[in-house]
Every structure is written in C-alpha cells, then in structure tokens.
Amino acid sequence: MKLPETPWHQRQSLKDLIAVLDGHQGATRYVGGAVRDTLLSIPAKDIDLATTLRPDAVIARLKDADITAVPTGIEHGTVTAVTEDGPVEITTLRCDVSTDGRRATVAFSDDWKEDAARRDFTINALFADPETLEVYDYFGGLADLEKRHIRFIGSAEQRIAEDHLRIMRYFRFLARFGQHDVDKETFDACRKAARELSKLSRERVADELMKLLGAVDPVYAVQEMIEADVFANIVDEIDPGAGPLLAVLILREEAYDIPPDPVRRLVALLPKDADKTAEIVTSLRFSKKLRRAVADRLRTLKPAVSNIPAIAYHYGKDAARDIALLFVADGDLDTSLAKLKKWSKPVFPITGGDLIAMGLKPGPIVAESLRAVETAWIEEQFPDENRVRTLARDIVKGR
Template sequence: MTMKLPDAVWRHRPGLDGLFGALDAAKGQARFVGGAVRDGLLGLPVNDIDIATTLDPHDVVARLKRAGIKAVPTGIDHGTITAVLPDGPVEITTLRRDVSTDGRRATIAYTDDWQEDAARRDFTINALYADPLTGAISDYFGGIADLGARRLRFIGDASARIAEDHLRILRYFRFLARYGDNELDSSAYDACVAAANSLMALSRERIADELLKLLGVASPIHALQLMVEGGILRPVLPEVDAAGIERIERLIAREAEAGIGTSALRRLAALLPPDAALAEAVGARLKLSNKGRKRLVVALEPVGNVESPRVLAHRVGVEGAIDRLLLDPNQPLTVLEALRDWTPPALPIGGGALIARGLTPGPDVAKVLRAVQDQWVAEDFPDSNRVAGIADQIVSKFQRARQ
C-alpha cells in the first residue's frame, strides 16, 4: 500500500492549486519535496514549501507568467525559481544530479529521473516526495521507515555525502537534535568526526546560520554533547567545551521555568565562556550581524549585584537584561518579573525645561540633565510630576553651588 501525505491546512494555501495547474502536476511533472513532506508525515506545522519538477527552470518561469503568478529567478543557475503566492514564497527546483562537487558548491545537470534527484540529497528523511493531488509518497531510500523509527541516516555512504557538502556535518547534528531519537548511526557519526576539519573550508556565515538553527531546536543538548565529544566544533569554535554544555543545559532549564521563549543567540552565549571580549571575537569570527554581535557581548558582561533588573534594562535594553539575568545562575528567576511587559520609559523632561528654570544654555544643561536622569532611574522611573520636583531640586542645588 502506498503511504499518503495526510491532508492539512498548508496543502490548501491560496494559489497552490493554480501553481500546480501551471506546472502540470496532474501529469506527474511536479511534487512536494523535503521538509514539507517530512514534517507533514509527522503532523508538524509546515512553513516552507518546496516543489521539485521535471520542467526546465526557464519553462517554469514562462508557465508561471502565463498563469499570472509572479516568478523570481532566485537561483535559476541552480534550477531554482521562487513563486510568490499570497501566503508566502514557494521554491520550485528542477530535478538535478551532481556532475562534480568540492564540498562547498556543486556543478549540476538537470534530469527527469526522480531517483537521481533523491540520490543527491542528504538524509533519507529529506528525500521524500509527495504527489500534490493524491498525496502519494515516493520514497527511494527508506525514508519513511527511518522517520517512523526516528532514525537519521545519510543517503548511501556518509563520507561521500559529507565530501559533497561539508555543511552536512552540522546539518547532521541539527536533524539529530530535532528528529533523531538519540539512537546513533555510528557510521554517520564517525564520518562527521573524521571530516570535522573540512568545516574550515566553509564560509563563516553558513556555519553560523546552521549552528544557530541547531541551538534553536527544543532539545539540542544530546547533539551538542556528541559534537563536543567528537571535536566537531574545534576547528571553528575551539572555545566550546563540556562546561559550555553544562551552562546551556542550565539556561534551557531556567528558560523553561521562567516561561521565556528560546533564543538561539542567548544559547550561543551560554555555550561560550562568560567573557565579553571573547564574545566579541566569536561574533566577529562567525560574521554575525552587528545586532547579533552586540547581543552576545551584552549577554556575557558581568551582571553585578548593584542594579535592579529595570535599571539594568534601561541601560542595556530589556532583551540584554533578560539574557544576562537568565545566564547568571546566582540570579533568582523572580527578578525577571519586574521586566515582564515592561518597556524602559524615556526621561519625561528635556533641556528646554531646565533652561526655563534658569540654567544657562551650554554644558551645564547636559550635566544637570544627567543628574536628573540618574535620580529618576534610582527612584525607579517615577512620573513627570515627580521628575519636575527632581529637576527643581537639582537645578536650585546646582545654582547655589555656582554662586
């Protein structure tokens, strides 16, 4: 009996019927592929929809235009077109086979053989196709059985698959964390360990992207332990060790207890030794965005015991304060309550109000404004009436000192 893709809301997104009509899916020219099929079979939410087709990419563009569907040639050299539908983009890729590969990029040729296309994919659970009209699944490498057993296997020889694209090492651990039941395929793990140095050939952006996806998985601990034991990250992140695993485990428990959503960047901070200078270096090495780098650094600066959570949040931002308080095991989680649904207010007074109180325009205004702000923060951000009183006191004190 042929297994079928369960019916689900995502299969009826606006525009999909028209898209499959344009691609001649009724004649077997187009199928769902990859993550949508995998997660659809598991009953998980499906966000990204990918379609594989026997049609040439230029033919795909022409057909979409005729059907009034916007087509963007996002990766036309690699056979990929993006169709813009009302509920988001859908990627359509022509069936391919690898001609040659150097571990970073592949030279491909188009094919009309579905099994050839499946053979160039990474894991058996990602090489599943589904007929969009009947839901019938095409499985060439035992992916359905592996999905049922929560078993993660490379297609064919693991070392050969990794040699085609070194990023598959990191993908292996991400998929293991998300879909594996922790029963390890030792040949796959050994192949990843043996090839770990090849990660150095990849761009730091690709490494960071894959690492953050792994850290965003609900339970990444077991996969991370295996990575540390196998020296997987040593070539690119030698700072990560067993102590980092303990810190991230503690953080995940604290996130859950505090009812705060997971953050991959916060977890990356936990994985690193608590050192802001090191965080800056790692952020630069992984080529994180300026915002991402700053968040890592802020998270790993020492908390100190003086500031209240709101004072800290006013200084470094709510996100930074939550990161720092969660990462510090000495901080009771109750301190986070002060930040729930709280936005740091702006000082409700400006230099003009101080000049109106008799100050001479110039550096004195900035100096007094700072003093007013310090007092306002120390009193836990009182309203404008109280701030007016603070300003009166500080201005008169300042003027007396000037006399």
C-alpha cells in the same frame, strides 16, 4: 503510505501551479520539508516541488499561466513561482556531476531515485504525488522518520565531502528531530571532516548555528557537536561550562514559558569575556545588531534583583530578561522576572536647562552633572521628579 490531508493541500494557487506543471500526470511531486513535516504533524512552512520538466519549460509554462517566475537558482534547476499564497520553489530532477565541498555542478535528470540519492538525509528525500498523496521513499526515510533517526543517504563521508556544511545541517536536524541518539557512521564522519568547516563561508556557518540554537531543545546536539570537535572549528573557543549552562537556560525558558531565542543561547555557549566574544561574533560575520545584542547581554554577569531594572533601562527589557535567565541566582529569578513583567522604561524627568536654573554655569559641567543625577536616579530605582530635583540640587551645590 499516503500523506495526510492538510490545509496547504487545499490552496487554490498551489493546485493551479501543479496543474500547470503536469502534476496530475506524474511530472511534478511534493518534496522535502513539506512532506517530512506533514508526516510528523508539524505545520509545513515552505512548499517545494520537484519536476521532470526542464527549467526553461517551467519558466515558459509559468509565463503562459501568468504566474511570476524568478530564476532563484537556475544553474541548479530551481525556479521560484510567486503565488498569492507565497513563493513555491520548483526544482528539476538532478544528479551531481562534480562537487568540491562547497558547491556542485549538476546535470538534469528524469530519474526520481537518482534525484533522491543526491539529497542529504533520508528524511529529506521523500516525495509525494499531488494527486494521490502517495509517498515515495527510496532510502528508508519513513522508517527513520518514525524512529526520529537522522542519517545521510548512502555514505556519510561522501555526502559530507560533497558539501561540508552538511556537518552543521546534521546537528541542526539532530536538534530539531533527533531522539538523543546519533548515527555512529554519521558522527564519525562529522568528526573526521570537522576541520573543513573552517574553510567555509562564515555567514553560512553562522546561519546554520543560529537555526540550530533556535530548536526547542538543542542541548543534546550541542553536546555532540562539542564531542565531535565541531565548535573548535567554527569559533575560537566556547565556555567550558557551555553544555550545563545551556541546559539550565532551557529549563528556565520552559519553566517561565519564554520562547527560544538563538542570541540568548549563543551567549550561554560563548566565553563570558566581552572582548573575546566580540571577536568571535565578528569573525562569524554577524550583523551589527546581533553583535550589539550579544555584547549587551555580557555587560552584567552578576546581576541581582536590585539592578535588573537598571539593566533594562540601559540595554532594553529583552536584554535584561536574558541576563536574568542566564545569570541571576535561582532564588532571585522569580522576583527579577516579575519586576520586568510590569516594568516600562521611565523618562528621566529633568534636563540640563533645569540644572542651569538651579545655578549651574553653562558648559561641559552641565552634561557631566546631568549624568551624575541620572546615575543617582537609577541607583534609587527611578524615584519621582521631586526626589530627582532634590538629588540635582545636592549635586549642583557640590560643583
């Protein structure tokens, strides 16, 4: 089989890079995701190369060709070439010398099959010759790709023992490429080793989780993760109805043509207790921005059409949309999303100085009264300035 011709093959910077690395003499091949995705007619995001050249030779050749070389993973043989069309990772063929479940010690190799054997899934171990576009498949990856079957190369237990994060990668690839069936050996190996996930860097686990939730439809993969006790080893608990709620959410996203969002989907999975969820997202070392986004989406669990604009005012239009998708009743969702579509945040039309001009004495009571006026304004769905001044005068009189 040959790799179909695609626009990325025609990049002059890539052709020049391959020439520098003796690609046309068989020393360098395309590898991994670019090969896999092109065969699936999916636009390739990252172009990776594998080569028999040693890292120091790669760096020397790039330098001679005036191509910037960054030793991004030099201990594992990876050098990144910075081209005008974007970065390209170049990795010397390798074999594992030892692993401890988190990192590997490698030795460099000249054997393409040996390098393929240390990769995770059969569909990720495909190489392609840059000259002929001939695809090299050592472990049945082409057949698995055709069936959308995700399985490890060789022993699933051994592959997972080499790097326990591969459990998360398996379910992420199942969400992205799978066809609603799991490889029994792989599933059993994931369940058996699931407890090892608790020993991994929380950042690495969280990164894989969010990538998984960004897939078009991760419902089946998430349900299988629950069955395999994977979630029990990465978060303290999930919502008992997580699977069904996530499924409904995704149906709503599709119905209203709203792109997938990992944060929104994470909220569907986690407990609907703001304090408990805050503990979970903190333990996963999420950024402050993401933790705040999750918290905002749990502040109003029973929204109605009437208060969707108020939610948008307080927490932003995106948060209000997500809250509607997650929690608004079916009969009200059309109206809620329609309100948001044409909504823009209004400006509160009066200031503390206006209240003082109405007779309020300067001091803390001004800020307190201003908040009361703003609350009344929001409750009345943001009326015009004349109405706000009437509300303000009524509040000032009562002080």
